Amino acid sequence: MQPVLYIVIPCYNEQEVLPITAPLFLDKILSLAAAGKINGESRVLFVNDGSKDRTWEIIQELAGQDPHYMGLCQSRNRGHQNAVLAGLMEARDRCDITISIDCDGQDDINAMDAMVDAYLDGCDVVYGVRSSRETDSFFKRATAQGFYKFLAAMGAEVVYNHADYRLISARVLKELAHFREVNLFLRGLVPLVGFKSTTVAYARAERLAGESHYPLSKMVALAVDGITSLSVRPLRLITGFGVLVALVSFIGVVWALVTALAGRTVAGWASMTCIVCFVSGVQLICLGIIGEYIGKIYMETKQRPRYIVSERCGRWDENEKNGEI
Numbered sequence: 321m322q323p324v325l326y327i328v329i330p331c332y333n334e335q336e337v338l339p340i341t342a343p344l345f346l347d348k349i350l351s352l353a354a355a356g357k358i359n360g361e362s363r364v365l366f367v368n369d370g371s372k373d374r375t376w377e378i379i380q381e382l383a384g385q386d387p388h389y390m391g392l393c394q395s396r397n398r399g400h401q402n403a404v405l406a407g408l409m410e411a412r413d414r415c416d417i418t419i420s421i422d423c424d425g426q427d428d429i430n431a432m433d434a435m436v437d438a439y440l441d442g443c444d445v446v447y448g449v450r451s452s453r454e455t456d457s458f459f460k461r462a463t464a465q466g467f468y469k470f471l472a473a474m475g476a477e478v479v480y481n482h483a484d485y486r487l488i489s490a491r492v493l494k495e496l497a498h499f500r501e502v503n504l505f506l507r508g509l510v511p512l513v514g515f516k517s518t519t520v521a522y523a524r525a526e527r528l529a530g531e532s533h534y535p536l537s538k539m540v541a542l543a544v545d546g547i548t549s550l551s552v553r554p555l556r557l558i559t560g561f562g563v564l565v566a567l568v569s570f571i572g573v574v575w576a577l578v579t580a581l582a583g584r585t586v587a588g589w590a591s592m593t594c595i596v597c598f599v600s601g602v603q604l605i606c607l608g609i610i611g612e613y614i615g616k617i618y619m620e621t622k623q624r625p626r627y628i629v630s631e632r633c634g635r636w637d638e639n640e641k642n643g644e645i
């Protein structure tokens with residue numbers, strides 16, 4: 321039995337590009353089904369992210385034209401990440417695999433063949449990775465690369481040059497559903513779930529129509545969200561900085577004492593300098609220690625699953641019947 325595939329596509333004010341790309345997604349499903357790789361019950365699922373233009377009307381029209389099209393409308397604009405999650409969560413009980421992709425035609429739809437092949441070979445997650453960024457402007461390329469490097473430096477593990485074009489199996493989605501955070505950064509969360517994964521390279525094209533909704537400001541916001549929701553390293557950096565300041569302060573104290581003993585200062589200067597140096601170092605270290613605990617509380621409040629089982633062997637069912645698990 322072939323797997324049922326749901327292609328999950330977030331759409332926000334995409335009335336220009338949707339009529340162009342929607343048939344491409346449908347063709348992909350039909351050709352994959354014809355090749356016997358996926359089930360004919362597969363679907364193209366559009367998630368309207370509170371668009372203010374005719375996007376939802378277009379999705380409704382598409383759904384009326386062909387049973388392979390489905391639509392989902394969010395009550396308001398919640399952002400790309402939440403739109404993708406909404407689609408994935410609604411799809412997970414209806415399918416075996418999902419592929420999330422933007423609706424603007426920038427990501428090569430033909431990479432889906434290789435993704436499905438990788439799934440059939442036993443991978444549960446397949447990341448689409450951009451092989452080149454030639455079509456991006458210099459500015460977009462530089463900021464995007466800076467984005468990945470900065471994330472890695474701050475302790476948020478992400479797959480380099482991977483956006484949100486990826487295949488996820490239903491069983492990984494079931495585990496992902498246990499990650500209950502509100503500040504979503506799927507690129508960081510999916511690797512945390514684990515399971516066997518691989519990458520598929522594709523060339524990124526230009527938008528077929530319409531305009532990007534990811535200006536620099538939104539990219540910075542996404543990076544900040546990614547770092548603060550995945551890692552407490554910035555808090556730890558404060559501790560490191562505090563230790564550094566304390567060391568420098570110590571040198572400052574020695575210097576103040578030496579100058580004071582040499583009689584080259586006004587009265588009271590050395591004691592003031594010593595106090596300022598000492599207190600600022602102590603304060604930063606204390607802040608860092610408090611930060612360490614806040615980081616722990618923060619991670620605990622997420623209530624993430626503490627373990628995820630990917631496979632079992634042996635006679636599990638029997639034990640279950642005996643109530644031994």
Ligand code: UDP
Pocket residue numbers: 329330331332333334369397398399400403421422423424426531532533534
């Ligand atoms: N998108 C969304 N909600 C938003 C912003 C964007 O669902 O608030 C969708 C958008 O319709 C597109 C995808 O997210 O399918 C990526 O957006 P875009 O192409 O504008 O970003 P870029 O590719 O320029 O980074």
Ligand code: MG
Pocket residue numbers: 422424426527532
């Ligand atoms: Mg785009």
